[in-house]
Amino acid sequence: MKKIGVIGAGLMGNGIAQTMAMSGKYVILQDITEEALLKARNKIEKSLGRLEKAGHINQERVTNTLSKITTTLEIEQACKESDLIIEAVPENLQLKRTIFEQLDRYAPTHAILATNTSELSVTSIAAVTNRADQVIGMHWFNPAPVMKLIEIVKGIDTSNETVKMIESISEEVGKETVLVKDTQGFVTTRALSAHMLECMRIYEEGVASLEDVDKAIRLGLNYPMGPLQLADYVGLDTMLYASEGLVEAYGDRFRPPQILRKLVEAGHFGVKTGRGFYSYE
Numbered sequence: 001m002k003k004i005g006v007i008g009a010g011l012m013g014n015g016i017a018q019t020m021a022m023s024g025k026y027v028i029l030q031d032i033t034e035e036a037l038l039k040a041r042n043k044i045e046k047s048l049g050r051l052e053k054a055g056h057i058n059q060e061r062v063t064n065t066l067s068k069i070t071t072t073l074e075i076e077q078a079c080k081e082s083d084l085i086i087e088a089v090p091e092n093l094q095l096k097r098t099i100f101e102q103l104d105r106y107a108p109t110h111a112i113l114a115t116n117t118s119e120l121s122v123t124s125i126a127a128v129t130n131r132a133d134q135v136i137g138m139h140w141f142n143p144a145p146v147m148k149l150i151e152i153v154k155g156i157d158t159s160n161e162t163v164k165m166i167e168s169i170s171e172e173v174g175k176e177t178v179l180v181k182d183t184q185g186f187v188t189t190r191a192l193s194a195h196m197l198e199c200m201r202i203y204e205e206g207v208a209s210l211e212d213v214d215k216a217i218r219l220g221l222n223y224p225m226g227p228l229q230l231a232d233y234v235g236l237d238t239m240l241y242a243s244e245g246l247v248e249a250y251g252d253r254f255r256p257p258q259i260l261r262k263l264v265e266a267g268h269f270g271v272k273t274g275r276g277f278y279s280y281e
């Protein structure tokens, strides 16, 4: 797999594009606005700069990586020569199904179509294509260039060959993998949501301040980030979509807390909008 299409250049799309290009893949990154593409390029440059400053890569690798990434507003352009297409558009089943119809139409017949969904049904997404055996969940973690895991989700019709190819490319780009059945939330989103949503309720009930809930989990349980800080980092919009999907599958225990819903209603999605539980302005 030499050429990778990435659909959606947001938080995850730009990190996935960067990781692939750092491993020598040619990447074509697509989004619906020039602004999103520009923002993505800036984020990639910043992240590469950070890795260079920390001594992980040299200037030549930075230049080389950037030269391997092109951007486009045309989904057809991102598909037509790609061996693997990774979708990272917002967590909405209908949107993803619409995108996959187009990926199926424009991608070469050998291409694998992967979704970075956090919890939606890979099987349902695959069902709109004529190649369900070549559709798979390839669930990355934020920040994609740093986090070690890819959670591979095998839909009902995903072939073993497709699984093997995704395991192989994940390893090639320096990631470890786990293989999971296509169930709502897989392993990681189901486990993380239970923890994060409960921490939001603890804060909502006034048990401790925002800072102290985060500090308690960070220092007392040895997590790299507090749950409310992590929620801002992941994106509160994404968290709300994910928890709504989990409620449908597992019931009330994943019900989104009022505070999460209100922040999203106000347009405060976390780091990406400058405000969430914390302010970043």
Ligand SMILES: CCCCCCCC(=O)CC(=O)SCCNC(=O)CCNC(=O)[C@H](O)C(C)(C)COP(=O)(O)OP(=O)(O)OC[C@H]1O[C@@H](n2cnc3c(N)ncnc32)[C@H](O)[C@@H]1OP(=O)(O)O
Binding pocket: 047, 048, 050, 051, 054, 056, 117, 118, 140, 141, 142, 143, 145, 146, 147, 188, 189, 192, 193, 196, 224, 225, 230, 234, 238, 239, 240, 242, 243
């Ligand atoms: C209802 C719930 C629904 C949820 C559904 C959506 C979510 C999903 O589907 C799946 C997810 O992604 S869940 C989120 C997973 N991510 C995490 O948990 C991140 C937790 N935080 C961390 O690991 C570290 O704070 C972190 C690595 C971020 C930063 O590390 P530190 O705190 O130690 O800070 P630094 O010292 O600044 O960084 C450590 C090293 O990493 C490098 N780095 C960090 N960010 C980078 C980036 N964006 N690009 C490049 N390099 C980066 C940094 O340079 C540093 O390197 P060293 O100098 O070598 O240590």
Ligand SMILES: NC(=O)C1=CN([C@@H]2O[C@H](COP(=O)(O)OP(=O)(O)OC[C@H]3O[C@@H](n4cnc5c(N)ncnc54)[C@H](O)[C@@H]3O)[C@@H](O)[C@H]2O)C=CC1
Binding pocket: 007, 008, 009, 010, 011, 012, 013, 030, 031, 032, 033, 036, 087, 088, 089, 090, 091, 092, 099, 116, 117, 118, 119, 139, 140, 141, 142, 233, 234, 235, 238, 272
């Ligand atoms: N935020 C996180 O920590 C993680 C998110 N995910 C999943 O990755 C996917 C994307 O999430 P984020 O990158 O956080 O969202 P985001 O909101 O940062 O980025 C989504 C991007 O998709 C673009 N987009 C919207 N409609 C589009 C279309 N029709 N065609 C092309 N691009 C379109 C948007 O303009 C935006 O740039 C979601 O399914 C999410 O659940 C998976 C792992 C971690």
